Amino acid sequence: MKKKTQLIHGGIFGDEKTGAVSVPIFQVSTYKQYGPGNHTGYEYSRTGNPTRHALEEMIKELESGERGFAFASGMAAMTAVLMLFKSGDHVLMTDDVYGGSFRLITKVMNRFDIQVTFVDTSNLANIEKEIKDNTKALFIETPTNPLLKITDIEGAAKIAKANNLLTVVDNTFSTPYWQNPITLGADIVVHSATKYIGGHSDVVAGLVVVNDEKLGEDLHFVQNSTGGVLGPQDSWLLMRGIKTLGLRMEETEKNTHAIVDFLQEHKNVTNVFYPGIESHANHEIAKKQARGFGGMVSFDVGSAEKAADVLSKVQYFTLAESLGAVESLISIPALMTHASIPAERRAELGITDGLIRISVGIEDSEDLIEDLKNALK
Numbered sequence: 479m480k481k482k483t484q485l486i487h488g489g490i491f492g493d494e495k496t497g498a499v500s501v502p503i504f505q506v507s508t509y510k511q512y513g514p515g516n517h518t519g520y521e522y523s524r525t526g527n528p529t530r531h532a533l534e535e536m537i538k539e540l541e542s543g544e545r546g547f548a549f550a551s552g553m554a555a556m557t558a559v560l561m562l563f564k565s566g567d568h569v570l571m572t573d574d575v576y577g578g579s580f581r582l583i584t585k586v587m588n589r590f591d592i593q594v595t596f597v598d599t600s601n602l603a604n605i606e607k608e609i610k611d612n613t614k615a616l617f618i619e620t621p622t623n624p625l626l627k628i629t630d631i632e633g634a635a636k637i638a639k640a641n642n643l644l645t646v647v648d649n650t651f652s653t654p655y656w657q658n659p660i661t662l663g664a665d666i667v668v669h670s671a672t673k674y675i676g677g678h679s680d681v682v683a684g685l686v687v688v689n690d691e692k693l694g695e696d697l698h699f700v701q702n703s704t705g706g707v708l709g710p711q712d713s714w715l716l717m718r719g720i721k722t723l724g725l726r727m728e729e730t731e732k733n734t735h736a737i738v739d740f741l742q743e744h745k746n747v748t749n750v751f752y753p754g755i756e757s758h759a760n761h762e763i764a765k766k767q768a769r770g771f772g773g774m775v776s777f778d779v780g781s782a783e784k785a786a787d788v789l790s791k792v793q794y795f796t797l798a799e800s801l802g803a804v805e806s807l808i809s810i811p812a813l814m815t816h817a818s819i820p821a822e823r824r825a826e827l828g829i830t831d832g833l834i835r836i837s838v839g840i841e842d843s844e845d846l847i848e849d850l851k852n853a854l855k
């Protein structure tokens with residue numbers, strides 16, 4: 479089955495009992511039992527809910543995994559994955575991971591003595607050097623935010639496997655439509671489904687897919703024990719979003735390429751970061767491991783004042799955090815998503831004060847370009 483067909487026909491199609499072509503929202507907490515312990519397979523909705531289950535089957539198939547899980551947010555998903563480890567374990571993590579992941583591992587998981595070393599995983603040679611006796615996993619995010627750095631998933635997973643580490647990939651930016659880490663050797667895929675998978679800025683959710691039954695059992699044990707599950711309404715909203723994921727990603731890709739071409743030609747833009755550009759440091763890897771480059775672009779306009787000026791002039795780009803929705807969004811990482819990183823560290827990472835990040839939506843690209851043209855004057 480091709481990806482676009484899978485988005486419509488994957489997972490569980492509609493409702494067998496009524497013929498409804500949309501999976502019903504099972505707004506229910508508990509289930510009638512025929513006799514004590516003799517039930518339909520559903521006993522209590524923390525453990526399992528038919529609407530959530532349909533979503534979990536869908537994401538499992540989209541990521542070519544063994545089992546899928548839906549959580550109340552991307553961070554709840556990430557937390558559950560980290561709960562597979564125990565006190566004294568050490569993990570490696572991409573150095574410019576999502577700020578929430580950074581906070582979770584350095585300010586919460588550290589309380590349980592789960593240790594971390596941050597590595598620039600876009601250069602594979604850095605990984606092996608940091609592996610210790612107690613290292614259990616390699617957490618990769620690719621592409622990263624806001625500089626769109628790319629890690630070679632297949633190469634990284636090989637190093638991890640040779641050292642008995644699990645490979646976990648945050649696939650939020652690429653989505654299962656463009657990139658499937660499990661087929662490249664990863665063990666676990668994590669998504670903030672709040673972004674492209676939901677796609678309409680109306681739901682907060684997280685998804686996880688694992689590549690083997692044992693990991694599936696372990697993660698279900700954590701999911702059921704810690705309870706950060708996604709409710710049936712939000713599960714249904716994600717399934718609704720998933721149906722048009724292909725259309726949205728294709729349209730986003732077209733718009734983004736047009737905008738990147740425009741930005742690269744513009745005299746007031748000094749630098750454009752996008753993995754689809756041939757001069758991007760990891761362009762070849764991005765092309766090899768993903769079918770599209772996505773809708774996130776960062777560009778430098780030279781100073782904080784100029785960046786603020788652009789933001790005050792745009793009409794169709796909404797000033798907001800988050801990304802991956804139908805409407806285009808714009809932000810200044812140094813003042814918003816990355817404000818908590820000290821200025822010196824930001825400079826090291828290349829997150830300048832004049833850097834603007836956009837999440838390209840599915841408006842008409844001519845309007846979006848016209849908007850940027852006016853704002854950049």
Ligand SMILES: *Cc1c(COP(=O)(O)O)cnc(C)c1O
Pocket residue numbers: 551552553554576578579619648650651669670671672673682683684
């Ligand atoms: C937003 C985001 C998260 C966190 O997801 P929430 O749904 O906001 O909890 C994790 N990773 C990446 C790459 C993200 O963009």
